[in-house]
Amino acid sequence: MVHKKYSRRQILLAASACLVVMGILTFYLWHLTENIRLGYAVGRDQSAKQRLEKDIQSLKAEREALSSPERIEKIAREKLGLGDMRDDQIVYEDRK
Amino acid sequence: MIDLAREIEQKKARRRTRLLSVVVGLWAAGILGRLVQIQAIQHAEHRRQVTGQSRRLVPIPTERGTIFDRNGHILAHSVPSFSVVYRPSPDAPIEAKMAPVLEVAPVLGLGPKSLAQMRRQLEDGGKFVYLRRKVDPETARIVRDMNVRGLRIEDERRRTYPQGPLAAHVLGGVDPDEKGLAGIEFRYNKDLGGREGQRLVLRDARRREYNVEILSAPKPGLDIVLTLDRMIQYFAQRELERAMAEHQAEWGTVIVSAPATGEILAMASAPGYDPNAFAAAEPERRIDRSIRHLFDPGSTFKIVTAAAVLDHGLIAPGETLNCAAEAITVPGRSIRDHKPFGVLAFADVIVHSSNIGTIQAARRLGPDLLYRTIRDFGFGERTGIDLPAEAAGLVRPPDEWSRRSPDALSVGYEISVTAVQLLQAMNIIANRGEKVGLRLLKSVGGRPANPEPDGPDSRVVSPAAAEKLAEILVRAVEEGTGTGARLPGFRVAGKTGTSQLLDSRQGGYTSSRHLAAFVGFVPADRPAISILVVLSEPKNKNVYYGGLVAAPVFREIARNVLRYLGLHPQAGPPPGAITARSVLEARR
Numbered sequence: 001m002v003h004k005k006y007s008r009r010q011i012l013l014a015a016s017a018c019l020v021v022m023g024i025l026t027f028y029l030w031h032l033t034e035n036i037r038l039g040y041a042v043g044r045d046q047s048a049k050q051r052l053e054k055d056i057q058s059l060k061a062e063r064e065a066l067s068s069p070e071r072i073e074k075i076a077r078e079k080l081g082l083g084d085m086r087d088d089q090i091v092y093e094d095r096k
Numbered sequence: 097m098i099d100l101a102r103e104i105e106q107k108k109a110r111r112r113t114r115l116l117s118v119v120v121g122l123w124a125a126g127i128l129g130r131l132v133q134i135q136a137i138q139h140a141e142h143r144r145q146v147t148g149q150s151r152r153l154v155p156i157p158t159e160r161g162t163i164f165d166r167n168g169h170i171l172a173h174s175v176p177s178f179s180v181v182y183r184p185s186p187d188a189p190i191e192a193k194m195a196p197v198l199e200v201a202p203v204l205g206l207g208p209k210s211l212a213q214m215r216r217q218l219e220d221g222g223k224f225v226y227l228r229r230k231v232d233p234e235t236a237r238i239v240r241d242m243n244v245r246g247l248r249i250e251d252e253r254r255r256t257y258p259q260g261p262l263a264a265h266v267l268g269g270v271d272p273d274e275k276g277l278a279g280i281e282f283r284y285n286k287d288l289g290g291r292e293g294q295r296l297v298l299r300d301a302r303r304r305e306y307n308v309e310i311l312s313a314p315k316p317g318l319d320i321v322l323t324l325d326r327m328i329q330y331f332a333q334r335e336l337e338r339a340m341a342e343h344q345a346e347w348g349t350v351i352v353s354a355p356a357t358g359e360i361l362a363m364a365s366a367p368g369y370d371p372n373a374f375a376a377a378e379p380e381r382r383i384d385r386s387i388r389h390l391f392d393p394g395s396t397f398k399i400v401t402a403a404a405v406l407d408h409g410l411i412a413p414g415e416t417l418n419c420a421a422e423a424i425t426v427p428g429r430s431i432r433d434h435k436p437f438g439v440l441a442f443a444d445v446i447v448h449s450s451n452i453g454t455i456q457a458a459r460r461l462g463p464d465l466l467y468r469t470i471r472d473f474g475f476g477e478r479t480g481i482d483l484p485a486e487a488a489g490l491v492r493p494p495d496e497w498s499r500r501s502p503d504a505l506s507v508g509y510e511i512s513v514t515a516v517q518l519l520q521a522m523n524i525i526a527n528r529g530e531k532v533g534l535r536l537l538k539s540v541g542g543r544p545a546n547p548e549p550d551g552p553d554s555r556v557v558s559p560a561a562a563e564k565l566a567e568i569l570v571r572a573v574e575e576g577t578g579t580g581a582r583l584p585g586f587r588v589a590g591k592t593g594t595s596q597l598l599d600s601r602q603g604g605y606t607s608s609r610h611l612a613a614f615v616g617f618v619p620a621d622r623p624a625i626s627i628l629v630v631l632s633e634p635k636n637k638n639v640y641y642g643g644l645v646a647a648p649v650f651r652e653i654a655r656n657v658l659r660y661l662g663l664h665p666q667a668g669p670p671p672g673a674i675t676a677r678s679v680l681e682a683r684r
Contacts, residue, residue, distance in 0.1 A: 069327055
């Protein structure tokens with residue numbers, strides 16, 4: 001029985017082909033996992049962004065409530081002991 | 097011999113190798129076959145199963161537009177909120193279904209009434225129950241950490257009004273789904289509401305999102321900028337509430353506007369409510385008195401009569417009228433003055449608000465001319481202000497008048513008006529005869545709501561007649577019935593009004609219930625603001641005249657608003673007063 005002998009070149013080519021296929025498969029798997037990993041990261045960042053946007057909206061409303069004229073007058077009267085100005089307490093600049 | 101043995105060994109090895117190759121080949125073919133079966137033949141079925149478990153279409157809530165005042169202060173805004181929802185196992189017995197609800201009940205503050213209602217819903221086969229809507233983030237976090245089976249926290253939005261009851265009637269309110277129910281929120285619900293979006297979310301077994309795809313982007317609601325000024329609104333509301341308390345009035349309203357542009361700077365009604373708790377407010381408190389309540393304007397309406405006779409040259413301000421009689425007889429009744437006057441010039445008739453003198457002057461007009469002037473001033477039709485449910489008022493045409501109607505109308509009876517109509521009428525005098533429509537909106541979504549008026553809408557009264565009337569109204573404040581509105585350093589023009597209210601039981605006007613009003617503008621020469629004050633049924637110490645009840649409210653609001661707008665008294669500082677300028681000059 002005669003067996004075909006593969007030349008070194010043929011073996012090298014076959015090995016290279018196998019390596020290329022394995023490389024492509026490895027890259028494909030890496031690409032898939034990386035895609036999913038990035039998907040998780042984007043999901044986390046989007047949640048964080050949404051949370052921060054919500055915080056900003058709540059803070060804006062809170063700032064408005066804190067600076068409402070009613071609240072400021074209450075603090076001025078009750079905590080600082082201020083009262084309404086009388087006309088004789090105001091001196092207007094004489095505009096020329 | 098050795099070669100033969102080796103050959104036999106090699107044959108055996110080759111056979112084993114072939115066998116192994118066949119086994120591996122079969123195994124690979126099996127895997128490949130299964131792969132083809134799963135990936136190709138059963139692809140659709142598996143895809144459906146997987147996406148059903150991991151894929152979810154999630155609505156993207158849109159953001160309701162914000163309502164700002166003219167200076168960019170937030171009047172109404174939507175903030176994130178949370179709702180606790182419960183999806184029970186469909187086959188579980190009712191006690192098992194209720195167990196998670198009872199577990200979170202103390203945290204959510206669910207009382208026996210709410211729990212009983214939820215039990216009924218679950219017994220009826222309810223698949224979805226709101227345990228509590230619009231909870232704060234802290235409560236939502238506690239419930240989430242409890243990790244109760246079947247409970248979910250859903251993102252929502254809550255409408256908040258950071259200024260509290262300020263401008264409540266203008267803003268209106270919304271329902272739990274943020275749908276406008278009154279005021280600007282109702283009128284501009286479509287613009288404010290926007291459109292919800294949708295996203296496709298892929299989740300893994302641990303419910304972590306690993307892919308999000310926006311299918312349709314949400315369209316946020318448009319922001320609205322009002323002509324209101326938060327500070328002026330505050331002054332108006334504060335003074336109105338003080339007057340309401342002092343005079344124990346049934347209701348009241350104050351409107352402040354800039355006559356030249358028709359912009360409403362403040363609009364307050366009392367009793368009021370907090371739009372943050374719109375549903376809880378009594379219906380009576382939610383009525384916007386400035387646009388919906390009709391009343392007889394009484395003597396404030398004399399500005400219309402006076403404008404008509406002056407405009408048509410039927411009388412001169414100096415022409416005298418005999419007002420000495422105790423009363424003037426009109427068909428079916430007699431009309432009196434609040435005190436005897438004697439002979440008065442027409443200007444003084446208005447200054448001192450003589451009914452007898454006004455009726456005598458108005459008789460020169462005739463019904464048609466009087467009616468036409470009333471309609472030209474805008475009575476009997478909506479002003480078109482950007483609020484829902486504005487009343488048109490009631491002005492009957494001359495063919496429906498009785499014989500006493502012209503006399504009654506000339507002094508502000510037999511006609512029903514709204515507060516905005518009365519202010520618009522006074523603005524015509526402030527604008528020296530030009531009618532400029534009142535408006536409440538500056539912009540919607542960044543676009544001007546109404547184009548800036550390049551010119552007046554229409555001329556109602558000649559400039560000369562309006563100027564004469566403005567001077568008469570200045571005298572009404574300086575020496576007439578409106579002295580309560582006098583403001584040192586400013587020329588104030590205004591008119592008082594005290595009208596009797598209709599008594600539905602008696603079927604006529606009653607002398608025991610009154611409406612006090614004052615309407616005016618300041619500075620009289622170049623009006624920066626016009627203010628209307630109306631208080632119904634003041635009861636304190638029997639003081640009910642417009643000059644005593646409403647005029648002082650005008651004065652206090654005007655004082656604060658003018659100071660806020662940087663308009664200083666026209667009179668200079670008192671002699672010898674220390675001013676910044678005098679100090680600087682002394683240093684030099």
